[in-house]
Amino acid sequence: MDFITTISENITQFLSYTGFANATFGHLIMILVGLFFLFLGIAKKWEPMLLVPIGFGIIVGNIPFPPGFQIGVYEDGSVLNYLYFGVVKGVYPPLIFLGIGAMTDFSTLISNPKLMLIGAAAQFGIFGAYMAASAFGGFSATEAGAIGIIGGADGPTAIFLSSRLAPDLMGAIAVSAYSYMALVPVIQPPVMKLLTTKKERLIRMRPARKVSQNEKVIFPILGLLLTTFVVPAGLPLLGMIFFGNLLKECGVTRRLANTAANPLIDIVTILLGLTVGASTQATTFLTDKSIKIFILGALSFIVATAAGVLFVKFFNLFLKEGNKINPLIGNAGVSAVPDSARVSHELGLHYDKTNHLLMHAMGPNVAGVIGSAVAAGLLLGFLA
Amino acid sequence: MIEIKMKVFFLKIFFFLFLTTAFVVVKGQGVRDIRINEILVKNDSNCIDQYGVHSGWFELFNTGYSTADVGGCYVTNDINNPTKYRIPKGDPRTQMSSRTYSLFYAYNNVDRGIFHVNFSLDEIGFLALFDGSGRVLIDSVSYDITSQRADVSLGKMENVPLEKATWEIMEEPTPNAINYTIVEKTRGEKYAETDKYGVIITITTMTIVFIVLFILAVIFYYTGKYFRKQTERHKQKKEIQLEAIPAVSNANELDLAAIAMALHLYFDDQHEIEQTGFWLNRSLNQHSQWSAKHILFKKSPKRK
Numbered sequence: 001m002d003f004i005t006t007i008s009e010n011i012t013q014f015l016s017y018t019g020f021a022n023a024t025f026g027h028l029i030m031i032l033v034g035l036f037f038l039f040l041g042i043a044k045k046w047e048p049m050l051l052v053p054i055g056f057g058i059i060v061g062n063i064p065f066p067p068g069f070q071i072g073v074y075e076d077g078s079v080l081n082y083l084y085f086g087v088v089k090g091v092y093p094p095l096i097f098l099g100i101g102a103m104t105d106f107s108t109l110i111s112n113p114k115l116m117l118i119g120a121a122a123q124f125g126i127f128g129a130y131m132a133a134s135a136f137g138g139f140s141a142t143e144a145g146a147i148g149i150i151g152g153a154d155g156p157t158a159i160f161l162s163s164r165l166a167p168d169l170m171g172a173i174a175v176s177a178y179s180y181m182a183l184v185p186v187i188q189p190p191v192m193k194l195l196t197t198k199k200e201r202l203i204r205m206r207p208a209r210k211v212s213q214n215e216k217v218i219f220p221i222l223g224l225l226l227t228t229f230v231v232p233a234g235l236p237l238l239g240m241i242f243f244g245n246l247l248k249e250c251g252v253t254r255r256l257a258n259t260a261a262n263p264l265i266d267i268v269t270i271l272l273g274l275t276v277g278a279s280t281q282a283t284t285f286l287t288d289k290s291i292k293i294f295i296l297g298a299l300s301f302i303v304a305t306a307a308g309v310l311f312v313k314f315f316n317l318f319l320k321e322g323n324k325i326n327p328l329i330g331n332a333g334v335s336a337v338p339d340s341a342r343v344s345h346e347l348g349l350h351y352d353k354t355n356h357l358l359m360h361a362m363g364p365n366v367a368g369v370i371g372s373a374v375a376a377g378l379l380l381g382f383l384a
Numbered sequence: 385m386i387e388i389k390m391k392v393f394f395l396k397i398f399f400f401l402f403l404t405t406a407f408v409v410v411k412g413q414g415v416r417d418i419r420i421n422e423i424l425v426k427n428d429s430n431c432i433d434q435y436g437v438h439s440g441w442f443e444l445f446n447t448g449y450s451t452a453d454v455g456g457c458y459v460t461n462d463i464n465n466p467t468k469y470r471i472p473k474g475d476p477r478t479q480m481s482s483r484t485y486s487l488f489y490a491y492n493n494v495d496r497g498i499f500h501v502n503f504s505l506d507e508i509g510f511l512a513l514f515d516g517s518g519r520v521l522i523d524s525v526s527y528d529i530t531s532q533r534a535d536v537s538l539g540k541m542e543n544v545p546l547e548k549a550t551w552e553i554m555e556e557p558t559p560n561a562i563n564y565t566i567v568e569k570t571r572g573e574k575y576a577e578t579d580k581y582g583v584i585i586t587i588t589t590m591t592i593v594f595i596v597l598f599i600l601a602v603i604f605y606y607t608g609k610y611f612r613k614q615t616e617r618h619k620q621k622k623e624i625q626l627e628a629i630p631a632v633s634n635a636n637e638l639d640l641a642a643i644a645m646a647l648h649l650y651f652d653d654q655h656e657i658e659q660t661g662f663w664l665n666r667s668l669n670q671h672s673q674w675s676a677k678h679i680l681f682k683k684s685p686k687r688k
Contacts, residue, residue: 110608113601120590120597127586134582142572144582165572212611215604222603230596367597374596378589383572 022064026282034058034277040182047182047339050155053270054178057277073278084275087170090163092272093156094240099265100156100337100369101220101244102257108363110215111208114315115325115360119367121311122333123375125151125304129296137292142166145379147293150177151300152372153184153336157237159276161376164384171279172290176297178276184339187298188331189347191305196327200313201351203326205360216249227374233384234377241369301334308333308364325360332361335368415457415515417448418480419523419546422539424557425505425532431487431559433500439491440505443539443559444513446480447546454478454486456516461490461503463510467518469494469501485560506532525551539563 015021037055041048060080065071073080086092109115130148133139139147146166149158150173158177162170180187220242227238247257279285309330316324328348332340341361348357422443424430432438442459446452455478460468471478475498480486487499494502505511512524527538537557540549543564554563569577579585 110604113604113608116597116601117594120594123593124586124590127582127590131582131586134576134580140572141576141579141582141585142570145572209608209612211608212615215607215611218607219604222607223600226600226603227596230592370600371593371597374593375589378592379585382585382589383575 017066019064022066024064024282026286027062027064030062030280030282030285031059033280034062037179037277046185047178049269050178050273051182053273054175054277057274058175058280059277060274061278061281072281073275074281074284080275080278083271084279086268086271087159087174087275087279088163088167090160090236092268093160094236095268096156096265096272097237097240097373098244098260099262099268101241101246102248102261103265104241104245104248104337104366104369105362106219106245106366107211107216108208108359109366110211110219112360112363115329115363116367116370117315118308118311118325118330118333118364119335119369119371120333122304122308122330122335122364122368123152123371124307125153125300125302125334126372126375126379127151128303128307129300132299133292133296137296139289139292142383143169145383146170146173147296148300149173149372149376149379150180150293150297151304151334152368152375153177153181153301153304153334153340154369154372155181156272157372157376159272160237161379164380168284169289169293171276171281171285172293173297174276175280175285176294178273179294180297180301181336181339184301184334184336185343185346187301188305188334188340188343191302192309192328192331192343192347195306195309195313198351200316200327201348202355203324204352204355205324205326205329205357206322208359208363213249213251217246217251220246220249223370227370231374231377231381233381234373237373237376238370241373304334305331326355326357329357329361329364333364333368333371335365335372337365337369338362340368341365414448414450414452415454416520416522417446417450418452418454418457418513419445419447419540420511420513420525421445421485421542422537422554422558422563423505423511423525423527424535424537424559425527425529426534426536428534430535430537430557433489433496435496437489437491439489441487441489441559442505442511444480444486444488445540445542446482446484446486447542449482451482452480454480457522458514458516458518459488459501460512460514461505461508461510463512463524466512466514466521468503472498487560527551543568 034055034057037051037058040046041051041055061073067075070076070078071080072078073084075081126148128148129151130144133144133147134141137144137147142165146158146162146169149161152158155174155178159170159174162173166173224238224242228235231238244257244260247253247260309327311333312325312327312330316327319325326344326348329341329344332344334340341358344361345356345358348355420442422445423441425440427438427440430438431441444454453473455471455473455475457471458467458469459471460466462468478486478498489496489500490503490505491500492502492504493500506529509529510524510526513522514520515522525538532538535557537554538551539554539558540551541564542549542562543566556565558565575585
């Protein structure tokens, strides 16, 4: 009799440990969200490098389990918790920036430096969302700052800043930022079409001049000194992006640049994507705040795109004929490298099959990366 | 000539950088970040040590942002005897994490553990902390013994920069804890009060972002101009040199095309693999894919 009782107790205990016994409605919703991300990444090929790890991470993070087994991402001592450390302490974003720096060619920006200002203008999206979050969202100033950075369209920067200003909202902010980055081809074109005339869309820009090796080497050094002397709080991001770029351009550290631009960034992307996804446990993620963050995130992308395009139109008022900038590259100021530049290019080709805007759009695109890192540093300095 | 000008240009840049960085104060980290933070000379009813003794005490504070080991340092109440009490090294309790405190009892009894020093605070009216060499003074404080009241300490406020911190009388001593006990609003909370809708921070931050990128744009506009001129001069010089070189008549068109392609790939960074040079080896088989017999001929049918 005791034997049967023990077996039935064991089975009951086993069943109580299974995911089926611990599942909630929230878990199931989040698993569906994860599957949707995987669908977008695999079937639609939208930012697969990001959406596949994040989507799978969402599923991993929402497998129901009883607490206390050191399994979950928020449980001390669990493997996922150790990996999540790099997100919480802001280790991964600077490493990703190192890789981005080693991959990015700043030539178009150096050859046409005025495009940097577009990268600055598009940062208005950050503050549009900041104002909306402060005024209507019911968020504190630090939370609003963390949410606003979604408008920078830069996942690592969003994670870096939110880990410092609003760690509780980091999962929602990161998922929102990466989702909208994947949706750039959907969000931006209507705004760009709305704010430009057909004549403006047909503007042809002068081809970029060839940039010398010396200029390419000087750029990261001067860029680092200038930006970080003004905004030291942005040092982890700016320091790494410029360092990565110097490795690439100096010509004597090709192996280091290759490592930063390939294996290193790949490893960090895997860890970052998976753990950020896993951090969206239904219990912490499914709140009304997350929904508000998603709405504000969309708003910030729209405002950033509009600000970039409108700034180019405004800037064109002061430029001579032949030197004018096609406003279709204004959207690229939001960073989201290189997707937003690709959007400029494809829309440009739609109106003129011979007007190739990709290289021109890469200028504001990389300027946007610098601009959003500077803005993040400023927000950190003001609010932390 | 161009090389000299380049050197001058780089020298100018380095001179500018030197001037900029010369004004930066470099702060050391480690034990030199440790400060004497609070002292209580007369202890009637304040905290007791683990032996139940009310005694004078002093508190050290790691002002830095990295862990510092106070073990091996010296504390003294006599400036002429800097090595009066050596804090034993090797005990994990002497490792002071960033922004943490360490309390030492001073009633001249070293048999009660490493946090009990061999002097008392009511002897001279002086307390100093020296580094492990016993020669470098890290921090010191002088006080009037006669004016010290029971259970009233002297403390530094942590809410002001280190160099501006002054000793203040503390009616309520705070051993092993922060001296500045008034709860301050965070910068974020202050912003939320003064800038409810985020307009001020938007204007400020956007202005700074624009200024930073504008300066960067201006610098690179002029740098680009300078290098364009350099390139043009270099080109002109090269053209003159090229005129002096006789044309290569014995190279065939294919060789020239291959050399041009290789140079193009090399200078445009399109090589996948880093090499210190490249070689063009003439193939032993004098045929291309268009004329190779083993590609063009039909394969012999195989009997199954």
